[in-house]
Amino acid sequence: MHKPSPRIFGRLLRLGITAELRNPAIRLLGLAGLLGAAVFGWQQEGAAAVTALNLAAWLSRAYGVGACLWLGYAAIRDQNEQLGGVLRSKPVDGAHWIVLNWAIGLGLWLVLLAGPFLGAALGQLRSSGAYSLLAEAAGFVQAAQILGFASTISFALSRMMRSPLGGILTVLAWFCALAGFGYIPTYLQPDYTQNRLTYLAAAALLLAVAGLFWERFRRGELRRPAGSLAVVLGLLALTAAGATHAYQVNPRPDNKVPSIWDQISNQNLAEGRRIPGFWLPDGKGGLVRTSDYPGKVLVVYLFTGSDPDAGRALAALAAVGRELKDQGVQPLGVCISADHGDGAMLARTGGLGFPIGSDLSTLSTGKGGSAMLAAYDVDTLPVLVITDRRRIVRQILRMPFADVAELRRLVQEQLQESGV
């Protein structure tokens, strides 16, 4: 069988990618990526390496999923369309045609992936000079490796299955693996009950595919079953490893009988239960303690320093605190911020008139990133907690409150129920 020379292969590749890039939707995606990353790069001026790392992390996943699905379909497109009949009647070596199809799909997505990195480099050219080009090129190489690896598995699996389902399965397996290694948000991981079906479905589908290959092998339709089975079993192992790891890292409290230690370490916030107590530095050399305010209606506000609404909320809290001080209302602020100076600065210079404690264990504002968030079982900030005079939690507001009037109404409702 005649083998195409690299020059001929290159021309076929160029024509194939050109055809795909003329698709208006693809052009729009490319342009959006370029401009979006240019703006992002411009805003992150002077931090080219960090920008490149962030872009590599985000884009390898976003574009990687797109490439997996695209190549999953491209792998079997020639089998679905009559063009396949034309091609098979030509003196084209099947293996070369498959490689060409793969290369066109991969080439297209590498071109698309290069757009945002180029945009970011251009956006930072003014502040970082030629170094931005170097940094973004390194970021591109890093993302391209991940995209190339995942989409190639997707292409191979779809080709072997003769179905674009291979692309979807690859994405599922990749998703499970990302969950296991903590690269996706906590609320998408399998320790959340509502997500378990997704992981179970992924595992069941992969098992079904393994069974399909076995059946095809039994019928003598697969010439090289070892390769196909290895890919499927590899994906299955990846899924299982990811899910297992995620379960180990994030044990579900309601999944087992909590130990005494669990009960001590996780005094989760719940209405009708006593508010978990805390001792926190107040930024002025003292401590903020819940035990310092016996018999008071506590209004505890957990916030992060980077929340643009925090200033407005703290001012409203101060106003209500002053207004209802005589009725025993005591506001307390708890700053959860990786920048440990945020809370101290607010306490010293804010003129708020009530104490603000800082959780100095904070590494991030995600669950598990701070001892307070872990103990209170809080995923998202801000959180407002109102207790009665016995420090029993009566109200938990997990959204920012609207204004002073709303906060006053909430606290006064609690005062009325307390008989004040």
Add this chain to the structure above:
Amino acid sequence: MGVEVLQVTKTYDGRVTALDRVSLQAESGVLGLLGPNGSGKTTLMSIMATLLEPTHGTIMMDGLDVRKQKPEIRRRIGYLPQDVALYPNLTVYETLDYMGLLYHLDDAKDRNRRIERSMERLNLTHLRDRLVGTLSGGMRQRVALGQAVLPDPSVLIVDEPTAGLDPEERIRVRSFFAELARECLIVLSTHIVADIEAVASTLAVLRFGKLRYFGTPEELLTTLEGRVWTLDLPADRRAAPPEGFLETGIYRLPGSIRVRGIAERSPGAGAELSPPNLEDAYVWLMARETDA
């Protein structure tokens, strides 16, 4: 140049017989394959194009065996299946270039010469920079034909090339076949009798996978000489056809209808003998088999 089909049988899953001991041969001109849907035309063409293996028998394409010499045959044939999907975002020239590369026309100058010639023959030169996706169905079909003739095939296999085309495009495609038939053997599958009538030099009629007729169209028409009649009837008094009269066409005239058909003797007063055409012959062949 030539095709020789030798006792070819094709069964799917051992149950459905798509072709049953079909034998025929053609050296040049246009071999027309005629038959209703499901008669085995596409299966026979797919075996010729080396896309399917025959269950029994074989086909010699240009002296080469489709069972044993696929690569050599693929170099020598052009193939155009029905509804071929081309890249919509490539221009006409780029499409032909792409296909030329797949045919291993590696020399750029030679490839370019063939593309220009192909575009000229199919009246595509003025469309060379148009994207294929923006072309009409007929234009796209001409582009598909253009790619099939790029390697100067000794046998061109085309499946339903005029289906869905407007009359002007159909005539253009037929003219192209008539001209090309001087250079190579064309195997043309269709269920449009007029296509065969216009260009076929040899005719094979298939039904339920069996060969019902093989020969020249003229020979087939000769068998119906003196048996095709036309009969004008009042439009409001459409009676059942006379016994032994096989209708092959009905035409509406002002105030009457004209019935055309085949009978051994005159079907009634006013009936006139007409020269047979292929449509008459096709209906006659199909009816014979139904009766059988």
